[in-house]
Amino acid sequence: MPADTILKPMKILKTINNFFLSLKIMSGFFFVFILVACAGSLFLTQNLAFFSGIDETPLFRWLSENKNLKLIWWIYALIVLLGIIATGTIFCTIEGLLKRVNRKLLVAKLSPQIMHIGALLMLFGNLLTASAGFKADILLKAGEVRTVLEDKAVRLESVSVETDKNGYPTNWEAGLRWIENGSESVEHKISPTHPLYFGQYGIYSQAVSAGEKTALIRVCKDPGAIWALAGGLLLIAGGLGFFYSHFYVKPLSGRT
Amino acid sequence: MIFCGVGEEGRSLFYVMLLLIPAVLYAMGLSEGRKGGYFFSAAVIFHITTLILRGLELGALPFTEKHDNISLMALFLALFYYYFNKGKRIKHLDIISLPIVSVLLCIAASYEPLNTIPPFQKSPWFYLHSFFYSLGYALFGTAACIGVSYLLTGDAEHEGDQYKGAVIGWILFSVSLVTGGIWFFTAYGTYWLWTPKELWISATWFYYGLYLHLRLVKGFKGRPAAAIGIAGFCIALFTYFGLGTVIPCPPTQF
Incomplete structure:
Protein backbone atom coordinates (compact mmCIF):
# COMPACT_ATOMS: atom_id res chain seq x y z
CA MET A 1 0.00 0.00 0.00
CA PRO A 2 1.49 3.38 -0.95
CA ALA A 3 2.47 5.50 2.01
CA ASP A 4 0.33 8.37 0.68
CA THR A 5 -2.98 6.46 1.10
CA ILE A 6 -2.22 6.01 4.80
CA LEU A 7 -0.66 9.41 5.41
CA LYS A 8 -3.39 11.47 3.73
CA PRO A 9 -6.24 10.37 6.04
CA MET A 10 -3.88 10.72 9.00
CA LYS A 11 -3.12 14.27 7.90
CA ILE A 12 -6.83 15.06 7.59
CA LEU A 13 -7.52 13.59 11.05
CA LYS A 14 -4.67 15.64 12.49
CA THR A 15 -6.05 18.79 10.89
CA ILE A 16 -9.51 18.09 12.34
CA ASN A 17 -7.96 17.36 15.73
CA ASN A 18 -5.95 20.60 15.66
CA PHE A 19 -8.99 22.57 14.55
CA PHE A 20 -11.20 21.43 17.40
CA LEU A 21 -8.40 21.60 19.98
CA SER A 22 -7.46 25.17 19.10
CA LEU A 23 -8.59 27.52 21.84
CA LYS A 24 -8.17 30.46 19.48
CA ILE A 25 -10.51 28.97 16.87
CA MET A 26 -13.07 27.85 19.46
CA SER A 27 -12.94 31.31 21.08
CA GLY A 28 -13.77 32.73 17.65
CA PHE A 29 -16.88 30.53 17.52
CA PHE A 30 -17.78 31.65 21.06
CA PHE A 31 -17.55 35.25 19.91
CA VAL A 32 -19.69 34.64 16.83
CA PHE A 33 -22.23 32.82 19.02
CA ILE A 34 -22.47 35.88 21.29
CA LEU A 35 -22.97 38.19 18.30
CA VAL A 36 -25.66 35.95 16.80
CA ALA A 37 -27.49 35.65 20.15
CA CYS A 38 -27.53 39.46 20.46
CA ALA A 39 -28.73 39.81 16.86
CA GLY A 40 -31.42 37.21 17.60
CA SER A 41 -32.74 39.31 20.47
CA LEU A 42 -33.46 42.09 17.95
CA PHE A 43 -35.28 39.67 15.60
CA LEU A 44 -37.38 38.50 18.55
CA THR A 45 -38.42 42.00 19.59
CA GLN A 46 -39.16 43.17 16.07
CA ASN A 47 -41.27 40.15 15.04
CA LEU A 48 -43.33 39.43 18.14
CA ALA A 49 -46.28 37.96 16.25
CA PHE A 50 -44.09 35.59 14.26
CA PHE A 51 -42.24 34.30 17.33
CA SER A 52 -45.32 34.19 19.60
CA GLY A 53 -45.62 30.39 19.37
CA ILE A 54 -41.93 29.51 19.73
CA ASP A 55 -42.23 28.60 23.43
CA GLU A 56 -45.45 26.63 22.99
CA THR A 57 -43.98 23.65 21.12
CA PRO A 58 -40.55 21.94 21.11
CA LEU A 59 -38.12 24.10 19.12
CA PHE A 60 -37.40 21.62 16.31
CA ARG A 61 -41.13 21.12 15.65
CA TRP A 62 -41.64 24.89 15.62
CA LEU A 63 -38.74 25.28 13.17
CA SER A 64 -40.22 22.64 10.86
CA GLU A 65 -43.54 24.55 10.83
CA ASN A 66 -42.03 28.05 10.44
CA LYS A 67 -39.73 28.24 7.45
CA ASN A 68 -39.19 31.97 7.01
CA LEU A 69 -35.38 31.83 6.85
CA LYS A 70 -35.04 35.61 6.84
CA LEU A 71 -36.44 35.65 10.38
CA ILE A 72 -35.08 32.41 11.82
CA TRP A 73 -31.59 32.07 10.29
CA TRP A 74 -30.07 33.11 13.60
CA ILE A 75 -31.66 30.14 15.42
CA TYR A 76 -30.10 27.75 12.88
CA ALA A 77 -26.80 29.63 13.24
CA LEU A 78 -26.94 29.25 17.04
CA ILE A 79 -27.62 25.51 16.71
CA VAL A 80 -24.68 25.03 14.29
CA LEU A 81 -22.36 27.14 16.46
CA LEU A 82 -23.36 25.20 19.57
CA GLY A 83 -22.69 21.98 17.66
CA ILE A 84 -19.17 23.15 16.76
CA ILE A 85 -18.46 24.39 20.30
CA ALA A 86 -19.78 21.10 21.74
CA THR A 87 -17.53 19.10 19.38
CA GLY A 88 -14.55 21.23 20.43
CA THR A 89 -15.46 20.66 24.06
CA ILE A 90 -15.56 16.87 23.51
CA PHE A 91 -12.12 16.93 21.83
CA CYS A 92 -10.68 19.09 24.62
CA THR A 93 -12.18 16.92 27.36
CA ILE A 94 -10.84 13.70 25.85
CA GLU A 95 -7.39 15.25 25.41
CA GLY A 96 -7.45 16.53 28.99
CA LEU A 97 -8.49 13.19 30.44
CA LEU A 98 -5.84 11.27 28.48
CA LYS A 99 -2.96 13.32 29.85
CA ARG A 100 -1.04 11.75 32.71
CA VAL A 101 -0.93 13.85 35.81
CA ASN A 102 0.52 13.91 39.30
CA ARG A 103 -2.03 12.89 41.94
CA LYS A 104 -1.50 16.22 43.70
CA LEU A 105 -2.74 18.01 40.58
CA LEU A 106 -5.74 15.76 40.08
CA VAL A 107 -8.27 18.48 40.99
CA ALA A 108 -6.53 20.94 38.67
CA LYS A 109 -6.67 18.41 35.85
CA LEU A 110 -10.17 17.07 36.39
CA SER A 111 -12.11 20.22 37.28
CA PRO A 112 -12.04 21.82 33.79
CA GLN A 113 -13.10 18.46 32.31
CA ILE A 114 -15.95 18.19 34.86
CA MET A 115 -17.04 21.68 33.81
CA HIS A 116 -16.90 20.63 30.16
CA ILE A 117 -18.94 17.47 30.82
CA GLY A 118 -21.43 19.61 32.74
CA ALA A 119 -21.73 22.03 29.80
CA LEU A 120 -22.18 19.10 27.39
CA LEU A 121 -24.91 17.61 29.57
CA MET A 122 -26.65 21.00 29.61
CA LEU A 123 -26.52 21.08 25.83
CA PHE A 124 -27.80 17.51 25.66
CA GLY A 125 -30.68 18.49 27.96
CA ASN A 126 -31.51 21.44 25.73
CA LEU A 127 -31.37 19.18 22.68
CA LEU A 128 -33.90 16.80 24.27
CA THR A 129 -36.12 19.72 25.29
CA ALA A 130 -35.96 21.08 21.76
CA SER A 131 -36.79 17.76 20.10
CA ALA A 132 -39.31 16.08 22.41
CA GLY A 133 -41.64 17.32 25.06
CA ASP A 222 -39.76 18.06 29.49
CA PRO A 223 -37.37 15.12 29.10
CA GLY A 224 -34.35 17.44 28.90
CA ALA A 225 -34.79 19.32 32.16
CA ILE A 226 -33.19 16.70 34.41
CA TRP A 227 -30.14 16.46 32.10
CA ALA A 228 -29.78 20.22 31.99
CA LEU A 229 -29.97 20.36 35.79
CA ALA A 230 -27.40 17.56 36.19
CA GLY A 231 -25.14 19.41 33.76
CA GLY A 232 -25.56 22.69 35.61
CA LEU A 233 -24.66 21.07 38.93
CA LEU A 234 -21.59 19.37 37.41
CA LEU A 235 -20.50 22.65 35.85
CA ILE A 236 -20.71 24.42 39.22
CA ALA A 237 -18.86 21.57 41.00
CA GLY A 238 -16.13 21.66 38.35
CA GLY A 239 -16.02 25.45 38.55
CA LEU A 240 -15.42 25.37 42.29
CA GLY A 241 -12.68 22.77 41.80
CA PHE A 242 -11.13 24.93 39.08
CA PHE A 243 -11.20 28.00 41.34
CA TYR A 244 -9.61 26.08 44.20
CA SER A 245 -6.91 24.44 42.09
CA HIS A 246 -6.17 27.53 40.01
CA PHE A 247 -5.83 30.04 42.81
CA TYR A 248 -4.78 27.94 45.78
CA VAL A 249 -2.79 25.03 44.32
CA LYS A 250 -1.11 25.62 40.96
CA PRO A 251 -1.72 27.96 38.05
CA LEU A 252 -2.49 26.30 34.70
CA SER A 253 -0.12 26.71 31.79
CA GLY A 254 -0.98 28.59 28.60
CA ARG A 255 -2.18 27.04 25.33
CA THR A 256 -2.44 28.16 21.78
CA MET B 1 -44.99 46.96 58.67
CA ILE B 2 -42.63 49.56 60.08
CA PHE B 3 -44.88 52.51 59.43
CA CYS B 4 -48.40 52.92 60.67
CA GLY B 5 -50.44 55.89 59.55
CA VAL B 6 -47.84 57.01 56.99
CA GLY B 7 -49.00 57.10 53.34
CA GLU B 8 -47.48 55.00 50.57
CA GLU B 9 -45.73 58.06 49.10
CA GLY B 10 -44.16 58.93 52.45
CA ARG B 11 -42.87 55.42 52.83
CA SER B 12 -41.40 55.35 49.32
CA LEU B 13 -39.68 58.70 49.93
CA PHE B 14 -38.26 57.33 53.17
CA TYR B 15 -36.69 54.36 51.38
CA VAL B 16 -35.31 56.58 48.61
CA MET B 17 -33.65 58.75 51.27
CA LEU B 18 -32.38 55.67 53.05
CA LEU B 19 -30.42 54.67 49.93
CA LEU B 20 -29.10 58.15 49.21
CA ILE B 21 -27.43 58.42 52.64
CA PRO B 22 -25.09 55.42 52.13
CA ALA B 23 -24.57 56.60 48.52
CA VAL B 24 -23.14 59.85 49.88
CA LEU B 25 -21.19 58.04 52.62
CA TYR B 26 -19.56 55.69 50.08
CA ALA B 27 -18.51 58.72 48.02
CA MET B 28 -17.06 60.29 51.17
CA GLY B 29 -15.15 57.04 51.68
CA LEU B 30 -12.75 58.45 49.09
CA SER B 31 -11.41 60.86 51.75
CA GLU B 32 -7.72 60.55 52.59
CA GLY B 33 -6.47 58.35 55.44
CA ARG B 34 -8.53 56.97 58.29
CA LYS B 35 -11.38 59.36 57.67
CA GLY B 36 -12.15 57.56 54.41
CA GLY B 37 -12.21 54.22 56.23
CA TYR B 38 -14.65 55.55 58.82
CA PHE B 39 -16.98 56.88 56.13
CA PHE B 40 -16.80 53.58 54.27
CA SER B 41 -17.59 51.60 57.46
CA ALA B 42 -20.49 53.94 58.26
CA ALA B 43 -21.79 53.51 54.69
CA VAL B 44 -21.69 49.70 54.93
CA ILE B 45 -23.45 49.69 58.33
CA PHE B 46 -26.11 52.14 57.09
CA HIS B 47 -26.53 50.19 53.86
CA ILE B 48 -27.03 46.87 55.66
CA THR B 49 -29.53 48.60 57.98
CA THR B 50 -31.57 49.83 55.00
CA LEU B 51 -31.72 46.30 53.61
CA ILE B 52 -32.84 44.95 57.00
CA LEU B 53 -35.55 47.63 57.18
CA ARG B 54 -36.71 46.75 53.67
CA GLY B 55 -36.83 43.09 54.67
CA LEU B 56 -39.00 43.96 57.66
CA GLU B 57 -41.26 46.09 55.47
CA LEU B 58 -41.64 43.30 52.89
CA GLY B 59 -41.80 40.50 55.42
CA ALA B 60 -39.39 38.63 53.18
CA LEU B 61 -35.77 38.73 52.03
CA PRO B 62 -35.29 42.03 50.12
CA PHE B 63 -33.84 40.49 46.96
CA THR B 64 -36.68 40.44 44.47
CA GLU B 65 -37.60 44.03 43.53
CA LYS B 66 -35.19 46.06 41.40
CA HIS B 67 -35.05 48.69 44.17
CA ASP B 68 -33.64 46.10 46.58
CA ASN B 69 -31.81 43.94 44.09
CA ILE B 70 -29.62 46.79 42.80
CA SER B 71 -29.04 47.94 46.38
CA LEU B 72 -27.89 44.42 47.30
CA MET B 73 -25.62 44.36 44.24
CA ALA B 74 -24.10 47.69 45.37
CA LEU B 75 -23.51 46.31 48.88
CA PHE B 76 -21.73 43.24 47.51
CA LEU B 77 -19.66 45.46 45.21
CA ALA B 78 -18.60 47.55 48.23
CA LEU B 79 -17.74 44.44 50.25
CA PHE B 80 -15.74 42.88 47.40
CA TYR B 81 -13.91 46.17 46.90
CA TYR B 82 -12.94 46.01 50.57
CA TYR B 83 -11.91 42.33 50.32
CA PHE B 84 -9.65 42.84 47.30
CA ASN B 85 -8.26 46.12 48.54
CA LYS B 86 -7.58 45.40 52.21
CA GLY B 87 -4.19 43.69 52.07
CA LYS B 88 -2.76 44.97 48.82
CA ARG B 89 -4.09 48.50 48.47
CA ILE B 90 -4.81 48.30 44.76
CA LYS B 91 -4.02 51.72 43.35
CA HIS B 92 -7.03 53.76 42.17
CA LEU B 93 -9.45 50.94 43.08
CA ASP B 94 -11.32 53.19 45.50
CA ILE B 95 -11.70 55.99 42.94
CA ILE B 96 -13.05 53.46 40.41
CA SER B 97 -15.23 51.27 42.66
CA LEU B 98 -16.84 53.57 45.21
CA PRO B 99 -18.44 55.98 42.73
CA ILE B 100 -19.95 52.95 40.94
CA VAL B 101 -21.41 51.81 44.29
CA SER B 102 -22.87 55.30 44.84
CA VAL B 103 -24.29 55.47 41.31
CA LEU B 104 -25.85 52.01 41.70
CA LEU B 105 -27.51 53.15 44.93
CA CYS B 106 -28.89 56.24 43.18
CA ILE B 107 -30.26 54.00 40.40
CA ALA B 108 -31.78 51.68 43.03
CA ALA B 109 -33.41 54.71 44.67
CA SER B 110 -34.96 55.69 41.35
CA TYR B 111 -36.99 52.45 41.37
CA GLU B 112 -39.98 52.88 43.62
CA PRO B 113 -40.39 50.05 46.12
CA LEU B 114 -43.55 48.06 45.33
CA ASN B 115 -43.85 46.11 48.58
CA THR B 116 -45.75 43.29 46.94
CA ILE B 117 -44.24 39.99 46.00
CA PRO B 118 -46.08 38.20 43.16
CA PRO B 119 -47.06 34.62 44.12
CA PHE B 120 -44.72 33.20 41.46
CA GLN B 121 -41.73 34.88 43.10
CA LYS B 122 -42.41 33.45 46.56
CA SER B 123 -40.01 30.60 46.09
CA PRO B 124 -36.69 29.88 47.83
CA TRP B 125 -35.26 29.16 44.38
CA PHE B 126 -36.12 32.67 43.24
CA TYR B 127 -34.49 34.18 46.32
CA LEU B 128 -31.38 32.07 45.74
CA HIS B 129 -31.39 33.09 42.07
CA SER B 130 -31.58 36.81 42.93
CA PHE B 131 -28.96 36.49 45.67
CA PHE B 132 -26.40 34.71 43.50
CA TYR B 133 -27.19 36.94 40.54
CA SER B 134 -26.32 39.98 42.65
CA LEU B 135 -23.17 38.29 43.95
CA GLY B 136 -22.05 37.34 40.45
CA TYR B 137 -22.68 40.81 39.06
CA ALA B 138 -20.87 42.44 41.98
CA LEU B 139 -17.84 40.24 41.35
CA PHE B 140 -17.91 41.04 37.63
CA GLY B 141 -18.00 44.72 38.64
CA THR B 142 -15.14 44.39 41.12
CA ALA B 143 -13.09 42.44 38.57
CA ALA B 144 -13.69 45.15 35.97
CA CYS B 145 -12.64 47.88 38.45
CA ILE B 146 -9.44 45.96 39.24
CA GLY B 147 -8.93 45.61 35.47
CA VAL B 148 -9.15 49.38 35.02
CA SER B 149 -6.68 49.79 37.88
CA TYR B 150 -4.33 47.32 36.11
CA LEU B 151 -4.60 49.22 32.83
CA LEU B 152 -3.73 52.44 34.67
CA THR B 153 -0.87 51.09 36.78
CA GLY B 154 0.45 48.10 34.80
CA ASP B 155 0.82 46.00 37.97
CA ALA B 156 0.53 42.39 36.67
CA GLU B 157 -0.66 41.11 40.05
CA HIS B 158 -3.83 43.17 39.64
CA GLU B 159 -4.62 41.46 36.37
CA GLY B 160 -4.46 38.14 38.22
CA ASP B 161 -6.87 39.54 40.81
CA GLN B 162 -9.21 40.65 38.03
CA TYR B 163 -9.19 37.12 36.63
CA LYS B 164 -9.78 35.65 40.09
CA GLY B 165 -12.79 37.91 40.60
CA ALA B 166 -14.20 37.06 37.18
CA VAL B 167 -13.76 33.30 37.70
CA ILE B 168 -15.64 33.22 41.00
CA GLY B 169 -18.15 35.72 39.61
CA TRP B 170 -18.80 33.43 36.64
CA ILE B 171 -19.25 30.41 38.92
CA LEU B 172 -21.75 32.32 41.10
CA PHE B 173 -23.48 33.61 37.97
CA SER B 174 -23.77 29.97 36.85
CA VAL B 175 -25.25 29.09 40.27
CA SER B 176 -27.80 31.89 39.77
CA LEU B 177 -28.71 30.51 36.33
CA VAL B 178 -29.17 26.98 37.70
CA THR B 179 -31.29 28.17 40.66
CA GLY B 180 -33.18 30.49 38.32
CA GLY B 181 -33.82 27.57 35.98
CA ILE B 182 -35.13 25.44 38.86
CA TRP B 183 -37.39 28.31 39.98
CA PHE B 184 -38.73 28.89 36.49
CA PHE B 185 -39.31 25.18 35.96
CA THR B 186 -41.31 24.87 39.20
CA ALA B 187 -43.31 27.99 38.29
CA TYR B 188 -43.95 27.57 34.55
CA GLY B 189 -42.84 24.05 33.61
CA THR B 190 -39.88 25.15 31.50
CA TYR B 191 -36.36 26.38 32.19
CA TRP B 192 -35.89 28.32 28.97
CA LEU B 193 -37.89 30.89 27.02
CA TRP B 194 -36.98 32.52 23.72
CA THR B 195 -36.90 36.11 25.01
CA PRO B 196 -34.28 38.85 24.52
CA LYS B 197 -33.52 38.69 28.23
CA GLU B 198 -32.71 34.99 28.12
CA LEU B 199 -30.57 35.47 25.00
CA TRP B 200 -28.60 38.31 26.56
CA ILE B 201 -28.10 36.42 29.81
CA SER B 202 -26.77 33.49 27.76
CA ALA B 203 -24.56 35.90 25.79
CA THR B 204 -23.17 37.31 29.07
CA TRP B 205 -22.49 33.79 30.38
CA PHE B 206 -20.79 32.81 27.10
CA TYR B 207 -18.82 36.05 27.04
CA TYR B 208 -17.30 35.37 30.46
CA GLY B 209 -16.71 31.76 29.38
CA LEU B 210 -14.83 33.21 26.40
CA TYR B 211 -12.82 35.52 28.69
CA LEU B 212 -11.86 32.64 31.00
CA HIS B 213 -10.72 30.57 28.01
CA LEU B 214 -8.90 33.41 26.23
CA ARG B 215 -6.89 34.14 29.37
CA LEU B 216 -5.32 30.67 28.95
CA VAL B 217 -4.24 31.45 25.38
CA LYS B 218 -0.64 32.58 25.05
CA GLY B 219 -0.44 36.27 24.22
CA PHE B 220 -3.83 37.18 25.64
CA LYS B 221 -2.72 37.48 29.25
CA GLY B 222 -2.23 41.07 30.35
CA ARG B 223 -3.79 44.12 28.75
CA PRO B 224 -5.94 42.32 26.13
CA ALA B 225 -7.44 40.03 28.80
CA ALA B 226 -8.01 42.98 31.14
CA ALA B 227 -9.82 44.92 28.41
CA ILE B 228 -11.96 41.86 27.53
CA GLY B 229 -12.86 41.46 31.23
CA ILE B 230 -13.86 45.12 31.52
CA ALA B 231 -16.01 44.85 28.39
CA GLY B 232 -17.68 41.84 30.01
CA PHE B 233 -18.98 43.99 32.84
CA CYS B 234 -20.37 46.47 30.31
CA ILE B 235 -22.26 43.60 28.64
CA ALA B 236 -23.50 42.42 32.05
CA LEU B 237 -24.70 45.94 32.87
CA PHE B 238 -26.46 46.18 29.53
CA THR B 239 -28.15 42.83 30.15
CA TYR B 240 -29.44 44.13 33.50
CA PHE B 241 -30.35 47.71 32.64
CA GLY B 242 -30.47 47.90 28.84
CA LEU B 243 -33.16 45.32 28.19
CA GLY B 244 -36.55 46.94 28.44
CA THR B 245 -35.00 50.37 27.92
CA VAL B 246 -32.58 50.30 24.97
CA ILE B 247 -33.89 47.00 23.54
CA PRO B 248 -37.66 46.73 24.03
CA CYS B 249 -38.65 43.57 25.84
CA PRO B 250 -42.10 42.06 25.33
CA PRO B 251 -44.09 41.83 28.56
CA THR B 252 -43.60 38.41 30.09
CA GLN B 253 -45.46 36.56 32.76
CA PHE B 254 -42.63 36.95 35.29
Missing part, protein backbone atom coordinates in the same frame (compact mmCIF):
# COMPACT_ATOMS: atom_id res chain seq x y z
CA PHE A 134 -45.21 18.37 25.59
CA LYS A 135 -46.96 21.51 26.79
CA ALA A 136 -50.65 22.38 27.05
CA ASP A 137 -52.45 25.24 28.79
CA ILE A 138 -55.92 24.19 29.92
CA LEU A 139 -58.69 26.37 31.34
CA LEU A 140 -60.92 24.31 33.63
CA LYS A 141 -64.13 24.98 35.51
CA ALA A 142 -64.67 23.36 38.91
CA GLY A 143 -66.01 19.82 38.41
CA GLU A 144 -64.90 19.73 34.75
CA VAL A 145 -62.76 16.93 33.29
CA ARG A 146 -60.45 17.69 30.33
CA THR A 147 -58.41 15.25 28.30
CA VAL A 148 -54.71 16.10 28.20
CA LEU A 149 -53.52 13.20 26.03
CA GLU A 150 -55.21 10.01 24.80
CA ASP A 151 -55.29 8.19 28.15
CA LYS A 152 -54.63 11.12 30.46
CA ALA A 153 -57.11 13.64 31.80
CA VAL A 154 -57.42 16.09 34.65
CA ARG A 155 -60.39 17.10 36.81
CA LEU A 156 -60.60 20.40 38.68
CA GLU A 157 -62.19 20.00 42.11
CA SER A 158 -61.76 23.36 43.83
CA VAL A 159 -60.08 26.77 43.71
CA SER A 160 -59.20 29.20 46.50
CA VAL A 161 -57.47 32.59 46.46
CA GLU A 162 -55.77 34.53 49.26
CA THR A 163 -55.63 38.31 48.83
CA ASP A 164 -54.05 41.19 50.70
CA LYS A 165 -55.94 44.20 52.01
CA ASN A 166 -55.86 45.81 48.53
CA GLY A 167 -57.38 42.74 46.91
CA TYR A 168 -54.07 41.75 45.29
CA PRO A 169 -53.71 37.92 45.12
CA THR A 170 -50.93 36.76 47.43
CA ASN A 171 -51.44 33.06 46.78
CA TRP A 172 -53.92 30.62 45.29
CA GLU A 173 -54.60 26.91 45.16
CA ALA A 174 -56.31 24.60 42.72
CA GLY A 175 -57.44 21.15 43.84
CA LEU A 176 -57.34 18.55 41.09
CA ARG A 177 -57.29 14.87 40.28
CA TRP A 178 -55.11 13.20 37.65
CA ILE A 179 -56.91 10.53 35.63
CA GLU A 180 -54.80 7.94 33.82
CA ASN A 181 -56.23 4.86 32.04
CA GLY A 182 -59.53 5.46 33.79
CA SER A 183 -58.18 5.47 37.36
CA GLU A 184 -58.38 8.70 39.36
CA SER A 185 -55.77 9.91 41.83
CA VAL A 186 -56.71 11.44 45.19
CA GLU A 187 -57.23 15.21 45.18
CA HIS A 188 -53.99 17.19 45.09
CA LYS A 189 -53.53 20.92 45.63
CA ILE A 190 -51.29 22.90 43.32
CA SER A 191 -50.25 26.53 43.76
CA PRO A 192 -47.67 28.87 42.14
CA THR A 193 -44.20 27.25 42.22
CA HIS A 194 -45.71 24.14 43.84
CA PRO A 195 -46.55 21.88 40.89
CA LEU A 196 -47.60 18.28 40.92
CA TYR A 197 -45.74 15.51 39.11
CA PHE A 198 -47.24 12.35 37.69
CA GLY A 199 -44.48 10.32 36.07
CA GLN A 200 -42.91 12.54 33.43
CA TYR A 201 -45.79 15.03 33.48
CA GLY A 202 -45.87 18.14 35.62
CA ILE A 203 -49.04 20.14 36.35
CA TYR A 204 -48.52 23.82 37.06
CA SER A 205 -51.01 26.34 38.39
CA GLN A 206 -50.88 29.48 36.22
CA ALA A 207 -53.94 31.44 37.38
CA VAL A 208 -57.30 30.99 39.08
CA SER A 209 -60.54 32.93 39.35
CA ALA A 210 -62.32 32.40 42.65
CA GLY A 211 -65.48 34.13 41.37
CA GLU A 212 -65.83 32.00 38.22
CA LYS A 213 -64.37 28.91 39.93
CA THR A 214 -61.92 28.42 37.08
CA ALA A 215 -58.24 27.56 36.96
CA LEU A 216 -55.67 27.87 34.20
CA ILE A 217 -53.29 24.95 34.48
CA ARG A 218 -50.30 23.95 32.41
CA VAL A 219 -49.42 20.32 31.77
CA CYS A 220 -45.79 19.84 30.69
CA LYS A 221 -43.39 17.06 29.90
